[in-house]
Amino acid sequence: MSKLTLAGLVALGIVTLPLAAQRLSARSDVPGIALRVAGAHGIGAWGSVVEISYTFNVEAGTRKSFRKWTWRPREGRVTYHGGSRIDTALTYTTADLHPDSPQILRDLDHAFINDQYWLVFPFHLVWDSDVTVTDEGTAPLPIGEGSARKIVARYGPTGGYTPGDVYEVFVDEHERIVQWRFLEGGDETEAHPMTFEDHRTFGGLRIPMEHRSSDGSFRLFFTDVRVELE
Numbered sequence: 024m025s026k027l028t029l030a031g032l033v034a035l036g037i038v039t040l041p042l043a044a045q046r047l048s049a050r051s052d053v054p055g056i057a058l059r060v061a062g063a064h065g066i067g068a069w070g071s072v073v074e075i076s077y078t079f080n081v082e083a084g085t086r087k088s089f090r091k092w093t094w095r096p097r098e099g100r101v102t103y104h105g106g107s108r109i110d111t112a113l114t115y116t117t118a119d120l121h122p123d124s125p126q127i128l129r130d131l132d133h134a135f136i137n138d139q140y141w142l143v144f145p146f147h148l149v150w151d152s153d154v155t156v157t158d159e160g161t162a163p164l165p166i167g168e169g170s171a172r173k174i175v176a177r178y179g180p181t182g183g184y185t186p187g188d189v190y191e192v193f194v195d196e197h198e199r200i201v202q203w204r205f206l207e208g209g210d211e212t213e214a215h216p217m218t219f220e221d222h223r224t225f226g227g228l229r230i231p232m233e234h235r236s237s238d239g240s241f242r243l244f245f246t247d248v249r250v251e252l253e
Contacts, residue, residue: 053148053149053156054156054157054158056156056158056174056198057148057149057156057174057176058149059198060145060148060174060192060194060198060199060200061145061146061148061149062198063145063194063197063198063199063229064143064145064146064199064200064228064229064230065224065227065228065229066145066146066149067227068226068227068228068252069146069228071226071227071252071253072096072097072226072228072250072251072252072253073095073097073251073252073253074093074094074095074249074250074251075092075093075094075096075142075228075248075249075250075251076091076092076093076094076247076248076249077091077092077138077142077245077246077247077248077249078090078091078092078245078246078247079091079092079138079141079142079243079245080243080244080245080246081241081242081243082241082242082243082244083240083241083242084240087107088106088107088108089106089107090103090105090106090107090108090134090138091103091104091105091106091247092104092135092138092139094135094139098116099116099117099118100114100115100116101114101115101116101131101132101135102114103131103134103135109127109130109131111127113127113128113131115128115131115132120132141234141243141245142230142245143228143230144200145200148176151178153178153179154176154177154178154179155176155177156174156175156176156177157174157175157177158172158173158174159173159174159175159191160172160173161173162193164193164201164202165191165193165202165203165204165214165216165237166202166216166217166218166237171193171194171195171201171202172193172194172195172198173191173192173193174191174192174193174194175189175190175191175192176189176190176192177189177190177209186208187208187209188205188206188207188208188209189205189206189209190203190204190205190206191203191204191205191206199219199222199229200219200231201218201219201220202216202217202218202219203216203217203219204216204217205217215236216236216237217234217235217236217241217243218233218234218235219231219234220232220233220234220235221233223248225248225249225250226250226251226252227250227252228250230245230248232244232245232248233245
């Protein structure tokens with residue numbers, strides 16, 4: 024799939040992110056810092072999660088978009104309840120996805136992967152098999168003043184929607200993410216810093232509910248979050 028720019032995806036409410044692996048458990052070779060960041064966001068509660076529902080929202084100037092989802096991760100089952108671009112409800116499982124799947128199903132799965140990546144990004148630091156995570160020490164924050172511990176997540180050069188993506192992740196003293204700087208394809212000229220704000224806890228999962236660009240013109244946020252535990 025060809026790369027798309029941030030500006031080109033604003034209308035769809037999608038920011039390009041790598042295709043997430045379906046693995047939802049930690050790899051055996053996860054660095055300690057990745058485990059600690061995931062732990063600070065509640066990955067210890069993930070084993071009890073049965074269902075997550077949420078609405079993914081984007082505001083960019085006068086343009087607004089949203090998508091409503093229910094995700095049953097144990098079953099690999101996703102329900103799209105409608106949104107601003109596609110108003111058709113649809114339920115599918117990962118077993119339904121193959122190269123000959125209908126385009127609407129592939130488009131919705133692309134959107135779902137993106138949206139849940141924003142929702143539980145810290146967990147992908149330990150779930151994804153094609154990411155290398157390093158601790159870079161203290162560095163200036165990309166937005167505003169101050170500094171924080173910088174962790175870099177680098178995705179491999181093949182696979183996913185945008186291979187080679189890099190995430191410079193900044194965490195506070197509790198190892199919770201406060202900002203990131205996303206480099207599309209690892210390209211410094213395609214850097215997109217965003218905040219991670221309004222951390223709230225649902226069923227033991229600590230989720231940053233709001234993200235803003237450096238100039239405040241782009242806002243991504245979640246509403247209607249619900250986590251069902253066993």
